Amino acid sequence: MEYFHKFDKSPFKLHVAILFLIILLSTNISFGIFPKGSDTGTLQFDGIVELNSQHFQTHVLLFVRYWVSPKFYCASVVWAEPHVGSLNFSIYPITTVIDSNEQSFRNTNDVHSKFDAVFSKPLGKRDVFSFMFNDYPIDNIRFAESDALQSRIYTEDFNNIIEKTNSKWQTVDINEISNKKGINREVTKLNMQIDDGRINALKLLDAKEILIKSIEYEYSSKNSPYFLNRQNILLPERPIKLGYKSGGVTMTIDGRKKAIKEFESVRHVGSRKCTVDYEAKKIADKTLALPVRVVVYDANEQDALRSARLMSYKQVDINGVGAGKSADAFSSFDDNEWATRKMLLKYWMKNAEVIEEADLKKLHKLRTHFEQIPDEEKTAGEKLRRINMLLQLNWTLNDGEQLQKLFQQYLDILAANDLDGMILVGGQYAIETTFRWRMFATADRLLEKWIDIAIANNNEQAILSFGKSSIRRDRLWTIVELLDKSLVSSDKWEQKRFDAQSLKCLAFGGLYEMLRNPDKIQQGRRKEQVNWVLSSTKIEKIQDSLKKSIADAQKTFTEIEDPTPEQKTLNKQLDIILTKMAQAKR
């Protein structure tokens, strides 16, 4: 009582004390919340972005440089693998630049400039999703930013928290401040566990109190200063409105016609699970926990749908305009690269004998130019881009010896950067391009190199999955040889030995059918595959090897105590091949 009495006598002091208490509380909460951002100026870093398609079984790598500040960011795609004309992405990705600042969003591409676009901010919300059959125009990438900003949360959202040291679940309503910087926010409620101002778990909810995402935070230290070590994120299924661009579907129910143009569906079917791994990095005079790996899985957490490896962080003194210019300069083709591309298109799959004299000189000059560019301090993407230019020039010149050297360098770069999956995919594409250029002896040598490095860098499961997707696309001979060598050299097949043996037989069987009926195959890579195989062997030899392979596989099958349904099906498929072979003999 005496305490209050003292204040009674001095109301001014009381007001000051209460004000101080309020400031202290709000300051503690606003600035004591972790993890929160810390202004570090502009950061530049490189990323290797892996994109896998469950539908098409494709594996794509993008090599991207990023410039990021609180007010702008740029991304510049310097290279993509495998290097083929039609890659599973919404545009030929190389030279794509994204440049976003407070005023505008720009997407450009040197090679396909007809898709270039600039949008003024705010970008607005996504319209009804009306894309089908793998179509998704590149300019729609701008909505990835809008979506992110709609669910971004701020330290002031935590001002209403009662307990910041209690690890019990608590909820904060952020309705009152739902508009942030002109963006209509999707998040209206936060559900969280906080301990010592440190968020351990956070759920973001929408106006219907449906989960947008939930995040668990792991820290590398138990006491302040905290450093993020990992985030585990759940992205649940979310509603999405789908619609037909024109027409739609008309249904007749009870004699009444109903035209359906739009309907509700879900995205992230089955949900997504993501992990973000952080490492402490020294940036200027600060130590920051920065993301080094992001992986997105499907619900069963077996298949990585996509991932990003982030590296070479550094602070750069650059503004938004400068970052845009750097992004353009980093990935755009220079004159020599354009000239190489022009030559490749002019002499695509042609014999070197038809090359005009002047072009021959140009090709040699270009080759010398790319050979002399030093690789030091270059990113993996830049190195692969240079090697690819040389591969293209040597395909055009039909120079088998140079191709062998370059192919080895190509595989070495992939292996050095732990891009093991791309050794399989990219290596196979390079061999395919070589035999399509009718350089069969060179393709044989590349195949030998490829098999050794592919087996050394990939486990049995990866080889098996790759084999399955290759067979679906009639890429057969490379798979026969890869599985053959792997079965001989690896003792790790164990339970999967039969699967590998039968897969080899399926590839062999498919090839045998093609060899038996070459006239039924259209011109192109399938036809050239047959020509390549016949350049070093005969159909009778293939037939004998196939019979022996089936006998080996079926012997293994009899030794399996409890075969899986898939193995039983595979065994039946082997019988079918044998029957077909017997019929062919008759």
Next chain:
Amino acid sequence: MKIKPSIKRFIELRAIVLIIVIVLSLSLGQAPGNNSTSTTGDTKTSTNRRNRLKEEIRKNMTKSASGNFRLSLEMKENVDFVLTPALLVQELISEEVVITYPSE
């Protein structure tokens, strides 16, 4: 990666067949023999069954109709993911922002 017109036609045809099956099943579900209205309880049961059937049909319709969109939704996730590193790092270096994850 572009889809061949023949495959497109096949997918569209499959969707049409599915819709026909759905419409047929709806008609059967509403046939007089299936609709007993003799007692209140029966009416309730019948209404519930009808609603369940309608809901089932709606789900099937959505599933079959959204099939053609699935490929593009997968492409959307992959393409948008290219910006994820930039947007995530932007959270990390923005003073007032709490680090979450910019879902693609």
